[in-house]
Each structure stands twice: as C-alpha cells, then as structure tokens.
Amino acid sequence: MNPDADFKSDLLAAIPALRAFAASLCGRVEWSDDLVQETLVKAWANRNSFEPGSRMQAWLFTILRNEYYSEYRRRRHEVADPEGRIAARLTTHPAQDSHVAFREFQTALFKLPPIHREALILVGASGFSYEQAAAICNCAIGTMKSRVARARSKLGQLLPLEAHGTAGADEAIENIGQLVTAGADRGGGDC
Amino acid sequence: MMNRSDQSALGTEARKTSSLGPELQAHIGRQLRSLYDEVLKEQVPDHLRELLAELENKSSGS
Numbered sequence: 001m002n003p004d005a006d007f008k009s010d011l012l013a014a015i016p017a018l019r020a021f022a023a024s025l026c027g028r029v030e031w032s033d034d035l036v037q038e039t040l041v042k043a044w045a046n047r048n049s050f051e052p053g054s055r056m057q058a059w060l061f062t063i064l065r066n067e068y069y070s071e072y073r074r075r076r077h078e079v080a081d082p083e084g085r086i087a088a089r090l091t092t093h094p095a096q097d098s099h100v101a102f103r104e105f106q107t108a109l110f111k112l113p114p115i116h117r118e119a120l121i122l123v124g125a126s127g128f129s130y131e132q133a134a135a136i137c138n139c140a141i142g143t144m145k146s147r148v149a150r151a152r153s154k155l156g157q158l159l160p161l162e163a164h165g166t167a168g169a170d171e172a173i174e175n176i177g178q179l180v181t182a183g184a185d186r187g188g189g190d191c
Numbered sequence: 192m193m194n195r196s197d198q199s200a201l202g203t204e205a206r207k208t209s210s211l212g213p214e215l216q217a218h219i220g221r222q223l224r225s226l227y228d229e230v231l232k233e234q235v236p237d238h239l240r241e242l243l244a245e246l247e248n249k250s251s252g253s
Contacts, residue, residue, distance in 0.1 A: 004247055004250055004251065005247070008243050008246070008247050011243055012235065012240070012243055015235045015239055016230075016231050016232070016233065016235065017231060019230050019231070019233065020227045020228070020230040020231040021227075023226075023227075023230040024223070024226050024227050024230070033236070036239065037238075037239065037242060040239065040242055040243065040246070041242070041246070044243075044246040044250075101218075101222070102222060102225065102226075105218075105219070105222035105223075105226075106222075106226065109222075109223070109226070120219075120223060121223065121227065124219070124220055124223045124224070125223045125224050125226070125227035125228075126227070152211060152216065152219060153211060155219055156211045156212075156215050156219070159215070159218075159219075
C-alpha cells in the first residue's frame with residue numbers, strides 16, 4: 001500500500017465521527033456537510049504534517065473545529081437548525097414524549113455558546129478524555145473541565161423542569177451521565 | 192472568584208456539577224449521545240467518498 005492510499009482509508013474511516021461532531025456542533029445539516037468536506041480537503045493538503053501513530057481522529061477534529069470557528073464569525077447570526085431538520089430525520093424516538101424531550105434538548109444545546117457545546121460533545125459523546133478534548137481545543141485541561149461543568153449546568157437551567165424527572169422513567173437507564181463523571185475522574189487521574 | 196475555584200478544585204469538578212442531580216445528568220448524557228450516535232451510524236455519503244477518490248487521483252497524477 002502506498003502512503004496516500006493508507007491515508008485515504010484512514011480518512012474514510014473517520015468520516016462518520018467527523019459528521020457526528022459537525023452535526024452536533026453546528027446543528028445545521030448543510031453547514032455540517034460543508035464542514036466535513038472542508039476538513040477532508042485540508043487534511044489531505046496537510047497529510048504530510050500528520051504524524052502516523054498519533055490519533056487521527058483528534059487531528060481531524062482539530063481541523064474541523066478551526067474551520068467551524070472561522071466560519072462561525074461569518075454565520076453567527078444564522079439560527080441553528082431552525083426547522084429542526086436534524087431531529088426530523090432521526091428515527092430512534094418513536095414515542096411522542098421522548099421526541100418532544102429530544103427536541104427540547106436540542107433547542108437547549110444550541111443555545112449554549114459553541115465553546116461550551118463542543119466541550120460537552122467531545123467529552124460526553126465522542127468519548128475523548130478531558131486531556132484529549134483539551135488538546136483538540138488547544139486549552140488547558142482545567143479549562144476544559146470547567147467548560148464541561150458550565151455547559152452541563154447551563155443545560156440544566158435551560159431544560160424544562162419535567163426533563164429533570166424523565167431519567168427516572170420506565171425505560172432502562174444507560175446512565176451516560178455517570179460515564180461522563182467517570183471520564184472526569186479518569187481525565188484527572190491519568191495526567 | 193469562580194475562576195479561581197475552578198482552577199484550584201479540578202478534582203472535585205465532577206462532584207460539584209452533580210448538584211444538577213443524577214437524573215438530569217443522565218438525561219443530558221443520553222440525549223447528547225443519541226444526537227451524536229444517530230449521525231455516527233449513518234452511511235458515508237457518496238459525495239464524500241467521491242471527494243476522497245478525487246483527492247487521491249489528483250495527487251497520483253501530479
């Protein structure tokens with residue numbers, strides 16, 4: 001295999017995570033597709049600066065978020081996902097109640113400053129440690145921890161009161177919140 | 192004040208936010224993951240596959 005072919009297949013493998021990050025970061029379907037496309041082009045152009053063996057996903061996420069913030073300055077006046085198209089295409093929320101809760105969650109999430117939203121996504125959904133998330137965002141680990149904490153507490157204020165009780169409902173609880181907390185302890189201990 | 196305590200109490204950050212309540216934390220975690228995972232499990236769109244093929248071809252041609 002030549003290096004370009006290897007690089008290409010690594011990029012291909014990273015696309016689903018890039019798309020998920022972009023969609024939850026910017027909340028607008030077209031924009032997130034553009035972001036992923038730009039990221040791939042930039043990554044390709046800079047493929048010689050990627051150090052094999054380092055974590056490609058983190059490298060790509062860094063590129064994507066840089067793209068996002070340079071675009072964000074131009075697009076900040078646009079409303080995130082005005083028609084709820086991300087929610088509309090989702091299929092995992094057949095029950096009306098949980099669909100409503102999900103829409104409410106999205107509305108709240110996209111009210112957060114992007115710097116807080118990305119912190120929450122990287123640590124709470126992408127599975128990065130605080131250390132890795134801090135490296136992606138080019139900030140100190142302590143800054144990352146405080147961003148995540150603020151994001152969660154702000155979300156808590158933005159969510160309607162009934163959301164505070166839904167986790168205790170009939171359905172089995174995966175308790176991702178605890179995973180996030182465990183991630184916090186791990187991030188603090190390893191570094 | 193807030194910043195100073197953030198800096199000095201990193202280890203207790205997670206515990207501090209548990210004032211949100213475990214149910215709400217779990218709710219946030221679940222919703223966040225469903226938003227993320229739903230896109231994560233989608234097929235790679237054709238236009239992105241084609242883009243990669245194009246980038247590779249251009250490079251090998253030059």
